[in-house]
Amino acid sequence: KITGDFIAYIHAMQRLNLEVAAEFIYMASMLMSIKARMLLPRPEPDDGHADEFDPRTELVQRLLEYKRLKEGASELEQLGIDRSRMFPRGVFEALEPEVIDEMDEPVNRPTLYHLMLAYQSVIDNMPKTRTQSVSDAPVTIEEQSALIMTRLEQRVQVSFTSLFEELREAIVIVVTFLAVLELCRNNKISVIVKEGVNDFWISQRESSD
Template structure:
């Protein structure tokens, strides 16, 4: 772009930029309040933060703080904040009193003979400053870590979880009562004909499994026919117990005192 173009001339003489456009003249009716341009360049999180800033800015040894110099700089900052009519918390004023007290104790004359070495008045302040610096450094490291909502967002993938309902377990008393009902019904089918009948538990187990594979489930009472004699009923019941023991079938009940159901497992 040529240097004598209108845009470059306006940019060179501009006193301000408004929405990306140079402004060359200040409006005659523009009123700027006296305190409108007061800006606090450095904000501190507390009196320890301010002290640590003053020490590190001047490369001072935190273990040997020049209390006169630091106290004067700290009080100057407090006075400047007061002149700008900014609210100071009680912590800043309390720290100012502590600095003045330490400064006064250091200026007091020492006795000529010291039997025991007295504690340094700055020791507690140094300990608090070092502890605060460690916490501040750790907080800065934590702030650099990726944070959800600031550096990345969570990806939500809705998944439909199909939960297979587990039927309630059958109590022993319910199974016993159902078995007694089957026995009572079988007693009415007794007769006086005597003949030899070959009964096998394995055969009954196979028949029960074949039936359940077709029907998937049936009632406990349906596995016993009304015409079955007592011996067949007993063998059939033993076959059911063996299948349950092997884990081939499952005995369940929808609600208490309801009919017992046999299912393929």
């Protein structure tokens, strides 16, 4: 069921002409790796007991994480639809006054569609390479979320595209984008987008405590 949902999601994103090749290749490579490990003979342990590790467990764990993030993205999209014409109290509080003054164009809360357009723009601007090595993601969503929050402690706000300026691996860009979605879903950050621009400001939300 979860695998079927993932394939359906890939097809839906392709119909929207959005960049999802990195996610697809990563998942496909994981499936091939698991299949190869299952076909290889396993050495007998010294104690005589068979190795009970099932490589499919890793796939299940990653698919469950994907399902959780997909549900979060769906919630974010619905929130954008419901509140795209609203300006909640405090939405500008985290921005420096001079930054707000420079925003002479109308600004809105971005929907998931805006976020995906910005993500696609980042992917399109990546240096094109002939070959791509397949390996496990070198970073996690939690690590990238912590990195984003650290940057927001150093600066009042950062632009979405600036989060990806030093990134060169497609899978790291994917994980960083998922971290942005996760922080939005958990109300850790606020986002404001200029009308007609595939970029937006990210600022840390004030704690409700």
